Each structure stands twice: as C-alpha cells, then as structure tokens.
Amino acid sequence: MTGNQTPQATPKVSLKQYCRQEAETASLAQRLASSIREGMKNSPQSHFNIALEGDLGTGKTTFARHLIQGLGYEGKVKSPTYTLCEPYELHSNQDSFTAHHFDLYRMRDPLEWQEAGFAEYFDVPGFCLIEWPEKAEGTLPTFDIQITLAAGAEENERAIELNASSEQGKKVLERIQKTQAAPN
Template sequence: MQLRWADEAAAAQCARQLAQALGEHPDAVIEMHGPLGAGKTTFVRHLLRALGVAGRIKSPSYAVMEPYALPSGGTASHFDFYRFNDPREWEDAGFRDVFAAPGLKVCEWPEKAAGVLPRADLQLFLDIADDDSRSVRARGKAALVRALA
C-alpha cells in the first residue's frame, strides 16, 4: 500500500489508526525504514501517545532501546539500531529476551540488525518528497496495512 502524509498531522492520524488496530495489548514487530529526517521517530512518538504512553518519549538514538509501560499493562519498546556496526550487537545487548516476550517492538534502522530481528508484522518505508510531504509504503499483515488507509 502506498500512502502520502502531507504533514505531521497526517502522520499522527495514521499512527492513531494503527494504534487502534494494534489493540489494547499490542504484540507486534514494526520496522521503520527511511533516511535521516524522514519522520520515523516522530511517527513512533505519535503511535506511543495513541497507545496511551504519558510523559516524555525519548529518542533511543544513544540508548538503543527505550521501554514504555502501556496503560493496559502491556509494554512497548522503541529501538534505534542506527549506531550498530554488526548485527551481533543485538544479541550482545540482550535483545533476544525482549523480542521473545510479548509486547510492541518498533525498530528504526532495522537493516543494521539484519538477520537477527524476527519477521516484522508491519514495515513502513518513508521517503521525503520534494514538497516536504512523506511518501509511505506499507507492507505486512493485511489488518495492520489496511488500518493505515
């Protein structure tokens, strides 16, 4: 599916729709692909807000993972693998246990952990258009892709 986000409000609306499709106890792996500045972290922040996360939502650029408790009692983990130089760093960091447990896992720069991440339930590919809008290609589980429309 191909989408266009004219502005951040459109991305936020899409995040709210995805949150509704994920439900009260989300258990999925979402990959966010795109160049620096494409809006990956912004979309994840809107998604976490839509899932009920209160307080500060930090970028995991330096920590690699930021965990969040969901109001439903579930968990969400936001990953940024940008600084990974070797996919084995994923294993060394102990992320196998995080991914084996239930909960939402949203991964930026998943290609830096290629071969060790589980299969994604949803992949979003963001590109910056000349007019500063975002072109978004979505693929994955049909119910999640449909929710974005």
C-alpha cells in the first residue's frame, strides 16, 4: 500500500513590492504592461483578467492608469466610478486590442455588470481590469492575476502584491521576476 498521495502542489507565483511613492507604483505597473505586451506578441487573440483589490484610496485606479498608459494609451485615463466601465483602444505595429477598466463599487446588484452587457468584454482580445471585483460576489469570469494594494507605514507607501491565478498569469509574473533578477 502506498498510502494517501498528496496532490502535487503547483508552485504559486506571486510578487510583493513596497512602493514608497506613486512613481514606484507607476514603474511596477509599467513592468506589468511590458510583460503583458510580450505575452500578446505570441498570442495576439488572448484575453487577460486582472483584479484590483484594496480599500478606497490605496491606488487601484492609479495602478490601472499607469498600466493602461504603459500599454501605449496616450490619452487621459479617468476613474470609471460613475460609468462602471471605460474602454481603451490600444494599438501596436502588429495588433490592436481593447482594455476595459471597470470600477464595480457602485453596483447595486452583483449581476448588474451582466445586465449592462459587459459579459462580452471578457471574450475580446485584450484585457479587463476590475476594481472592486468583490461587489460581483463571485459572478465574474476567473482572474489571471489578482493585485492587492494596501496602505504602508508612510503616507505615500503602498504594499502591492501580484498573485497569478492561471497559467497565463504565471507566465506574465515570471517574466517580471526574470527582468528584476537580471543584472543592470
């Protein structure tokens, strides 16, 4: 008898960083943008879901703004607080895709995002960034990366943790870890 076999644990990929000011948060968001871009070169039809969690004022919209701009969007990225969702068309030499930035804080019902017709945004090439995913109470498609922001010890410090929750998400985070480990 071999006894109970414990299932092989797949290694979790996560990355935590203390950003002492907004510029450091911007730099982390830009590194994430570069890694997503790299992944999209190989599979341009792919779709990513990124959750942004954390209390009010921790920097979810700020992170999303730097990420969308890091992907090449040159206009203003405003908070989708009142519209629930803002779309951004992104282009590169080879491809074009859409980033949909959600803020579900004001939803009155967990399924309001579906009633508003947003479900199709989860199928198009590109990605969805979702602030306050917990307001949808588990009705959203699965996430590739979950980002958690928390206030730090100093006024402008934020602890930012990125966790991969899919194979696709893992590849994105692993590329960031490699570039961090590389010598200057």
